[in-house]
Amino acid sequence: MIASLNRRQFLSTAAAGLAASALPYRAHAATSPLTMQAAWINDAEFAGYFLGLDRGYFTDAGLDLEYLSGGPDVIPESTIIAGRADLALTTPDTTIKAITEQGAPFKIIGAQYQKNPIGIVSLAKNPINEPKDLIGKTLAVPPVNVISVEAMLKMNGIDPSQVNIVPYAYDPTPLVKGEIDASLDFTTNVPFTIKQAGEDATSFLLYDFGYTIYNDTVVVTEQVLAEKRDLLVAWLAASRKAWAENLADPSVWPPKFAETHFAGTGRSIENELYFNAAQKPLMESAEGYFALTGDGIEKCLSALGEVGIVGSADMFDTSLLAEI
The missing domain is CATH 3.40.190.10 (Periplasmic binding protein-like II)
Incomplete structure (x- = not known):
């Protein structure tokens, strides 16, 4: 399931770092390290990344990808502020509120869910x-x-x-x-x-x-964006490829993860199959997976404005997706 929605006041704890809820998965024999922080425990919400790891898509893109599982005690934004991860999957309300109220140096470079589930x-x-x-x-x-x-x-x-x-x-x-x-x-x-x-x-x-917000927004710090832009573009391209394969037939890949990525979660493979199929229409876009369209950004900001979170389009950087 997607991470709980009550993550707040995380910057004050960032310096101490956060413990991941499970050991990381790491692709092999890549050239440049990159670490991503997931938003929740291992389930079908992250099936595309598991496929990309297992199929070697991140390695093929020149990445040595370390995947950090999330959980109820993991606040993704804190992980990137603390430097434990290069990118994180977040909810846009917490990210944009952190930018506006706490001056967090974040940029949103993609959105896994075009429609919040x-x-x-x-x-x-x-x-x-x-x-x-x-x-x-x-x-x-x-x-x-x-x-x-x-x-x-x-x-x-x-x-x-x-x-x-x-x-x-x-x-x-x-x-x-x-x-x-x-x-x-x-x-x-x-x-x-x-x-x-x-x-x-x-x-x-x-x-x-009417409450038109994204979910699992891909967030990086401005420093990582400047220093690792090529790696982030490679991650987006490999992730897009992996998700397209996973969702081409949502029934294929979850059973393959039963003894690896999904092991020990207490959730059934039948549950993951349901989840994988249900999320497909929420992730699809005519512009491809992770799309950040002008209309989508405007709708997200408008909805957040209705709950008092006032953001702006410059909090999003669409140029990386344009390079794919």
Whole structure:
């Protein structure tokens, strides 16, 4: 699953560095070292990178890639500030807020998810298909995300007071039991969990109703961008190739990682297969994987502005993708 969404105040801890939640994976016999920090534990969210490592695409691009797993105690932006990684996958709200409020020297050079996978999940037998269906219903939301949900409701002409918003801890059990009507969660993953509990789920993305932000933005420091630009371009090219192969048939690669990259996570391969297929339409772009289009950047900044995070287009650098 994608990393929890409540990463804040990370710069103060960066100097101490962060411990990775698992040993790194390293490609072999490459020419130039580069380290990436993932946003969460090993799951299908990162399947393209695992494929690229196993198939030698990063090595072929001249990179000795070290992959650092994420986890609940890993804040990706802190890892690059501390110099433990050259690039990190982040959520754009934390990155842009760090730039504007703390002066963090970050640049966004790509976006894995063109559409953020966070959405409203409900049971198929009691479906919530669009924002207006939430009126008079009980919606469970992680406290840090209430502001985003309220912004989405307002964008759709709904007063947040018309929805009973209660706390949520990323556990769909209350939804399965009928104690709530819907929850805010990851549409790429939680419907599978609900199915395993004996219920069918339905969902819609916040993105499709106005909260148009990216996710897993590729972030580097300005120093790394200046010093390792050619390596970053090579990483983007190799990652794009690997993701294209992985998502050409989402059923092929997750089983191959069962005893390696996915070992010890406690998640089933069936779950990863569901995840891999569900994320495909959220990652695709006519401009290729990791695209940063002018329209996409404008939509992301506009949505963040609705929750008080005021960014600008110069926080994104699209020139590296243009070199591929």
